[in-house]
Amino acid sequence: MISLKKKNKIVVDKLMDEYEKIIPKCPHFEKCGGCLFQNIDYKNQILLKEKLIESLITKKTNKIFDNEIKKEFLEIIEGIDLKIKDSKKEFRYRTxxxxxxxxxxxxxxxxxxxxxxxxxxxxxxxxxxxxxxxxxxxxxxxxxxxxxxxxxxxxxxxxxxxxxxxxxxxxxxxxxxxxxxxxxxxxxxxxxxxxxxxxxxxxxxxxxxxxxxxxxxxxxxxxxxxxIGENIYSISNSSFFQSNSFVTKDIYDDIKHFSKGQVIDLFGGTSTIGLYVAKKDEVSEVLTVDILKENIEIAQLNKEENKDSKVKLLLKDAKDFFREEHQYDTLIIDPPRTGLEKKLVKKILSKKINRFIYMSCNFATFLDDIEYIIIYRKEFLQDKKIKINFFKAYDMFPQTPHFETLCVIDFI
Ligand SMILES: C[S@@+](CC[C@H](N)C(=O)[O-])C[C@H]1O[C@@H](n2cnc3c(N)ncnc32)[C@H](O)[C@@H]1O
CATH class of the missing domain: 2.40.50.1070 (OB fold (Dihydrolipoamide Acetyltransferase, E2P))
Incomplete structure (x- = not known):
């Protein structure tokens, strides 16, 4: 299970003190490192995570020293809705x-x-x-x-x-x-x-x-x-699959809503997102890119199972993918916890794609990437402004401090 960085753990521990404690269901609660929040009522877990989002934004803002970048960062972030959508299942959801x-x-x-x-x-x-x-x-x-x-x-x-x-x-x-x-x-x-x-x-x-x-x-x-929804996906002993299929459907429906034209599904795993959005008429083509052979092999089975002809699959490191010439309308990104990082943000922006749909399981690295997007937008898209078209947080991981976010960024 995902562990918390030391500094974020201190923030979480402080926030936990603010909420009344309940008796946890699990007899292993005190000892096991698995679910930190089991002694907090589920409604309060959601409130706590909303406060955690706020505190991560404050922490990030304080770390931006360039005043112009900070101003733009605050303008972008201020408009977002910090509410968390709860999980239909509080327990027994992990895949x-x-x-x-x-x-x-x-x-x-x-x-x-x-x-x-x-x-x-x-x-x-x-x-x-x-x-x-x-x-x-x-x-x-x-x-x-x-x-x-x-x-x-x-x-x-x-x-x-x-x-x-x-x-x-x-x-x-x-x-x-x-x-x-x-x-x-x-x-x-x-x-x-x-x-x-x-x-x-x-x-x-x-x-x-x-x-x-x-x-x-x-x-x-x-x-x-x-x-997930109408789609059927294979899971092997080593392939990636989202941790909570109940919440995943909500997120994929939102991703589908904002997808259009030619789509890249970067960090695409077994193409669960790619094949989901391909069902939409306004999506003409999807290219799922992933670095792991075992994921692309399962993606091929998923493509056959779902009788899809719009999705193409590519085994490649995201860093190398952007060396080539491509024209796309929508970029879907679902990176690992490390996020995109500076170099990849720069490469992606140089391709001048007008819509990013960014799914993240690590809000801190997502905010870092927003800062990089602000910095490099000037270099590659001078005439365009960054607009957050949609932002939502989802409780993909009840009983733990983690959550998932989805952000649709348009360059207009
Ligand atoms: C959070 S998972 C998302 C998977 C996918 N969206 C899904 O739901 O099946 C991150 C994915 O990024 C892939 N990945 C990690 N580093 C990568 C890289 N440098 N280039 C391309 N894919 C990468 C991993 O193999 C993993 O499948």
Whole structure:
């Protein structure tokens, strides 16, 4: 799960003090680093996040030293609506959880500790039925712990590293994935049992020192599916999928509303956005660009499944994409938490696209990018002004301090 930067954590801790505390549902709340807000009533969580947005804007404004840029930044930001749209589901919404196997425990990392794991009996952010299936497998694994010892990061020995479970809530399909350090023949016993319980099962091998829930695919029984609106999407053991499909539909409907003409779906993952907006008559063509082969492969399946002829797919680093000549009407951007950063903003602006639809899961880096857009607009689009046509925040991650935003920026 996404962690907070230290400085932002201090701001969040201060804001949390302002709200009355309730008894959290989850017995792991005090120890587990997963959901910080479970002891705050959901309505207050929304109010808290709205205040967090305000404080991030103030913090960013104070860091802009050029008075002209600051003035323009404030003019742009002042017009936006800071209300957060709530999630239809407060609990049990996550499409994926990654559990660490460490020190005979399987679960999430302990709050503020990176070398200790809280053994999880349930996770209120994840589907109950699928979690119960995992508990059956967990029992077998714990009983066989001598045979399949858990990985020790410091000594780089042991076998089982991560267990990932994924869920398609609209299709009721689920998948379990094991990440191991190497191969043990008898582990097929666990894989076979899992295949009787879960819709799909995968085994990834990661013998590197890098502590990630990823690896080379050694076995996969197949993908699961999830629906967003009318579209059906495949999810593999390694492909990207938005964390909360219930909120994702609201965001994609808004993105679709503002998309027109020739569209680039940059950081497009498995083309979930590209294929969604392609359903609109006013959209003539979509190009989905992503850096990961596993995402583009799933995007190809998604294109076939949704019988789409408007979407083209391109495996490419966004930085290299903008070296080439293209003409587009709408640019959809859904970058990782690091945002676009200075260099890419410059490259994108040089292409003189009149509409940006910016979906972000990190409001702080989104604000940094707005500053870069103001700075480089002068260089590339002197005669055009920046207009925020639409801004909305969505509670994609209830019980946690995180949220998603969507901003439509027009250059007029
Ligand atoms: C937040 S996800 C958005 C995915 C997509 N919109 C979806 O919903 O499926 C960010 C995506 O950016 C991709 N990515 C990260 N760095 C990239 C780069 N330099 N160039 C192109 N894609 C990149 C990742 O592989 C990931 O799929």
């Amino acid at each position: 994926k959880i990654e559990m660490v196997c460490n020190n005979d425990q399987i679960g999430f990392r302990e709050k503020n500790k990176f070398d200790s794991v809280v053994d999880i009996k349930d996770c209120y952010l994840f589907d109950e039925k699928t979690f119960k299936k995992f508990l059956e497998i967990k029992k077998d694994i714990i009983e066989s712990i001598k045979e399949f010892p858990f990985y020790d990061l410091k000594k780089h020995n042991g076998f089982l590293r991560y267990i990932i479970i994924r869920k398609g809530y609209q299709t009721d399909e689920d998948m379990i994935t094991f990440v191991t350090n190497g191969y043990i023949e008898n582990f097929w016993r666990i894989i076979d049992k899992s295949q009787k319980i879960f819709n799909q099962v995968s085994w990834l091998i990661n013998t590197t020192y890098s502590d990630v829930a990823k690896g080379e695919e050694f076995f996969s029984s197949g993908n699961i599916k999830e629906k």
